[in-house]
Amino acid sequence: MRLDDRFEDLLGSLRGFYRTWYVFTGLELGLFDALRDAGTAGLTAAELAARTGVEPALAGRWAWGADAFDLVETADGRIRVLGDVGTVLLDADRPEFLGGQFQFAAVGSLDYDRLPDVFRTGRPALARPDRYRVAIERLTVQDVAVFFQEVLGALPQIVADLRSGARVIDVHSGGGRWLIAMARRFPGLALTGIEFEPDSVARALANIAEAGLAGEIGVEQGSMLAIGHVAEADLVYFQYALHQLPDPVGTLRSAWAAVRPGGWLVALDWYLPTAPDELRSAHGELIAGVQLDEVVQGTRLVTATEALGWFAAAGLPRPELVDLPSGASAIVVHLG
Ligand SMILES: C[S@@+](CC[C@H](N)C(=O)[O-])C[C@H]1O[C@@H](n2cnc3c(N)ncnc32)[C@H](O)[C@@H]1O
Numbered sequence: 001m002r003l004d005d006r007f008e009d010l011l012g013s014l015r016g017f018y019r020t021w022y023v024f025t026g027l028e029l030g031l032f033d034a035l036r037d038a039g040t041a042g043l044t045a046a047e048l049a050a051r052t053g054v055e056p057a058l059a060g061r062w063a064w065g066a067d068a069f070d071l072v073e074t075a076d077g078r079i080r081v082l083g084d085v086g087t088v089l090l091d092a093d094r095p096e097f098l099g100g101q102f103q104f105a106a107v108g109s110l111d112y113d114r115l116p117d118v119f120r121t122g123r124p125a126l127a128r129p130d131r132y133r134v135a136i137e138r139l140t141v142q143d144v145a146v147f148f149q150e151v152l153g154a155l156p157q158i159v160a161d162l163r164s165g166a167r168v169i170d171v172h173s174g175g176g177r178w179l180i181a182m183a184r185r186f187p188g189l190a191l192t193g194i195e196f197e198p199d200s201v202a203r204a205l206a207n208i209a210e211a212g213l214a215g216e217i218g219v220e221q222g223s224m225l226a227i228g229h230v231a232e233a234d235l236v237y238f239q240y241a242l243h244q245l246p247d248p249v250g251t252l253r254s255a256w257a258a259v260r261p262g263g264w265l266v267a268l269d270w271y272l273p274t275a276p277d278e279l280r281s282a283h284g285e286l287i288a289g290v291q292l293d294e295v296v297q298g299t300r301l302v303t304a305t306e307a308l309g310w311f312a313a314a315g316l317p318r319p320e321l322v323d324l325p326s327g328a329s330a331i332v333v334h335l336g
Pocket of ligand 1: 176195
């Protein structure tokens with residue numbers, strides 16, 4: 001690459017860093033929401049400030065910067081959010097949704113001052129703060145969309161098996177967003193979340209109560225290894241969790257024991273690409289970014305081959321690996 005081109009290339013990364021913070025600020029403060037609600041009429045900076053509680057002069061400065069970063073358009077003193085920007089940043093039920101990824105990248109990076117030390121010593125920074133798990137809950141909103149639009153599309157038999165009364169366990173269920181979405185999509189399911197982190201259990205219970213679904217969804221605190229469900233579930237599900245667990249093989253064994261005849265075990269996750277072309281792609285860069293996040297806390301993304309190895313080591317029947325259009329993959333086992 002010519003030096004000028006390399007300069008532009010690296011400069012692009014710096015611009016991306018600042019752009020991320022304009023996006024994060026706009027999401028956190030509801031600026032994008034307010035602008036989208038205003039439609040093509042747009043808002044003045046004063047109106048934007050009044051609707052979001054932002055200090056008026058700073059609302060104007062945010063809009064100026066967001067315009068520089070091609071997120072909004074300002075003309076005749078009125079600010080409008082670009083339609084496609086609103087879709088990608090705000091529409092949480094679409095697989096293209098990136099709002100949660102921006103929030104995760106910004107909040108997670110607050111801990112990256114520890115990275116040099118972790119790389120030097122090989123010792124992870126121990127616990128992440130609660131704000132991190134709140135960001136994870138936003139990040140995995142995208143996984144919920146991927147599950148409904150891609151996993152269920154690829155596995156219609158699961159949809160047929162999720163009749164009213166079917167029992168579903170979400171292993172390490174975080175803030176409970178998948179459970180809530182399942183209760184809405186398939187009324188009459190008996191849904192249980194198992195969650196290890198006390199603050200995530202508390203958030204899940206609050207989210208479930210707010211959704212009016214406390215009667216349909218229970219949450220048990222602990223590790224799947226310690227909570228002994230046996231031959232009772234029609235679907236046992238892992239969402240973006242298996243790779244973070246200290247004992248994935250043991251957890252898979254416990255999870256498989258919870259599946260009843262005719263039932264399913266599905267693990268949705270994002271795997272490290274192995275082919276050079278896949279690695280040196282936008283998807284590869286994103287996965288490399290997430291891997292950096294895992295380094296901080298001493299967990300790691302793995303390749304699909306390594307994950308399949310966990311299933312074999314746990315003694316499960318040969319799983320099916322389903323690669324999905326979003327770049328995520330589902331590993332699926334059916335107890336026939
Ligand atoms: C990235 S979160 C995913 C949460 C949820 N499934 C979602 O999609 O939002 C990973 C999960 O791994 C679990 N986990 C992390 N470390 C763990 C540990 N040491 N023991 C048991 N579970 C752990 C957490 O409880 C957390 O729910």
